[in-house]
Amino acid sequence: MTVRHGYEVHDDTRCPTLLGSDGEVSCEDGAPGRGDTGCPAFEPEGVAVGRMVFFRVRMDRGMNAWWAMEEESADLHRIGCVLLDEESGDFGERAAEYLEYMGVDLLVMDRVVLDERWRGFGLGPIVAAEAIERLFPGTRAVACMPGISDREPDRELGPEEWDRFTARITAAWARVGFEAFEDGVHLIDPATVVAEEALSVLREDFDDLCRTWSNPGSGGAAAGSLPRPGSGGDENVPTADVSSSTPPATVTDLAARRRAATSSPHSTP
Numbered sequence: 001m002t003v004r005h006g007y008e009v010h011d012d013t014r015c016p017t018l019l020g021s022d023g024e025v026s027c028e029d030g031a032p033g034r035g036d037t038g039c040p041a042f043e044p045e046g047v048a049v050g051r052m053v054f055f056r057v058r059m060d061r062g063m064n065a066w067w068a069m070e071e072e073s074a075d076l077h078r079i080g081c082v083l084l085d086e087e088s089g090d091f092g093e094r095a096a097e098y099l100e101y102m103g104v105d106l107l108v109m110d111r112v113v114l115d116e117r118w119r120g121f122g123l124g125p126i127v128a129a130e131a132i133e134r135l136f137p138g139t140r141a142v143a144c145m146p147g148i149s150d151r152e153p154d155r156e157l158g159p160e161e162w163d164r165f166t167a168r169i170t171a172a173w174a175r176v177g178f179e180a181f182e183d184g185v186h187l188i189d190p191a192t193v194v195a196e197e198a199l200s201v202l203r204e205d206f207d208d209l210c211r212t213w214s215n216p217g218s219g220g221a222a223a224g225s226l227p228r229p230g231s232g233g234d235e236n237v238p239t240a241d242v243s244s245s246t247p248p249a250t251v252t253d254l255a256a257r258r259r260a261a262t263s264s265p266h267s268t269p
Contacts, residue, residue, distance in 0.1 A: 003049040003114070003127045013117075015041035049123070050114035052131055056139070057106040064089030065106070079108060079143050082185040091140065098181065099141050100191030107136055109144040125175040126206045129199045132176065132188070136195070142188040144178055146170040175202060 017039065055076060057065050066089045069080035083106065085092045091099065091106075112128050136142055146169040170186070177195035178186035188195045 001052045001054065001131060003052065004047060012041065015039055048115065049118045050127065052128065053111040054131065054135055055108040055110055057108065059090065059106060060104050075110065075145060076108060079145060079185055082183050083141065083143060094182065095141070098187070099189050101140065102191035103139040105139045107139045107142045109142065121209065125172050126202045129176045129202050132195060133199055136190050139190055142190065144173060144186050145184050146173050146186060
């Protein structure tokens, strides 16, 4: 799933005309309507701001969802161990008591990663909340495990720094409506209004942020501009547009294909 900024956008940071100029120059080829015949920095479908990965775990397909999550990834396995019963593959006793019985499936928010120049605006919670709003119908729970998903490869984090980053991420996902459950797993119960109310607040905050940065009198950039790397958040913020060319991955379906190829002993009828 991709998060994009606007339509018919000119990305100044990739424009050969602007990058090759020492003075104030405008790029006429980047004007709306030029499309592929104009500047290569012109993006008719908008600029990618980040990416998100969600898994929808089908709980009613006659397969053991616990084993499916175990085979897919270590992170999904950890969530499965907390929420599901290993033998039946259904929600475990503690999770079943915690959740209202509204839907069937389990939706897992696996990754939310914004490109570096779009970080620092508080966009993560709003784009995640908008995605969940579109994906959660039919689910009994939405789960995540707050943590760092895009670490710098050459940077080692000490225990205190790791805890500090994790606490900040946890606080961000709390704004979406996630509540601590067990062993690092956080949940949204779709049967409650917690996520709906959180999304309403986030949309109001996002609208305020957009007005602030698009109003030259408030110190923001001119409407339509893009943040530049290293700007420290002194440029315009993007329009929240969550798009997806494919549905979220279905974990049990992925595991079923692998079982068919490997004859895994964990398969169920």
